[in-house]
Amino acid sequence: MDLRDVLGRAVVLAPMAGGPTTPELVLAGADAGALGFLAAAYRTADQVRAEMASLGRVPYGVNVFVPGHPAEPPTAYVERLRSEGFDVAEPTWDDDHWDDKIELLLAEPPPVITFTFGCPDHDVVEALQERSAVGITVTVPEEAALAVAVGASFLCVQGHEAGAHRGTFTNAAVPDARPLPQLLADIRAGTDLPLLAAGGVGTAEDVRALLTAGAIGVQCGTAFLRCPEAGTRQVWKDALAEPRYTETVVTRAFSGRPARGLRNRFIDDHPDAPAAYPEINKATRPLRAAGDPEAMSLWAGTGWRSAEARPVAEVLDRLSS
């Protein structure tokens, strides 16, 4: 399977785990001629299977997080949160049902699969590639070289401008800060594979610039967060439109992994969270669920000001004009 055969419009709906991506969002994209991704993270294989089945025969992709390794238990950080009065859970590690998800994708192959947070083994990529186009998310040229070496069919090039988690292969990596067009050019210099570009895209001009810089498609997340078809919680949708949020920053405070979101009190108060993902993500789940916009992750990319509360089809038209 070649990504180009199912790409449709140049704008792709990014996978957005943790609520925003719904089958409705992917279907709305498909109805308007755009490829969309289901987010398999934080779900069982059975839940992913049900979402895949609900899409019917439209072209779509499935995104899976590659598990890392258990970190030094972030005991002190979690205790500190507890002592501050936050509701926290145990900072446990798991592989997010990796084997079951690979089994599912082999048994019921979607047209496109992408991986994030690491590089699967060559054998896994090769087996999936018989029936699906397999992409790997990369954030620096060194990761791109590894993804090429395991036989990826295409790369998702994620710039530092992107909303939510950086897709770095290791959690300890210091996130690269070169602008996305430059990153794209640097990765293009080392491979001929098709590239999807992601990060900070809010306007049709941004899209055009990335296509000119060599991407075959542009994967947007934040631009769709406020759409009625997205499952983004209302408090988060509202925050994206509030003037009191004036910038996005990268933080480990909520999840133990670098991620970009609207700067709020919790981020300011916890600048020194350790690198422990998914342990800290598990621990902060109850406090993130409590619904206080100053103490929850309001993930957003640098182009968040352009995100509008309009249907997917209209956002796609605006980004394509």
Ligand SMILES: Cc1cc2nc3c(=O)[nH]c(=O)nc-3n(C[C@H](O)[C@H](O)[C@H](O)COP(=O)(O)O)c2cc1C
């Ligand atoms: C709320 C949210 C959740 C995300 N979840 C995922 C995910 O599950 N898998 C993934 O590969 N990327 C995920 N991303 C990153 C996107 O794939 C993409 O890199 C990013 O949205 C591009 O930047 P933008 O948000 O500025 O458009 C997420 C982004 C957002 C905003």
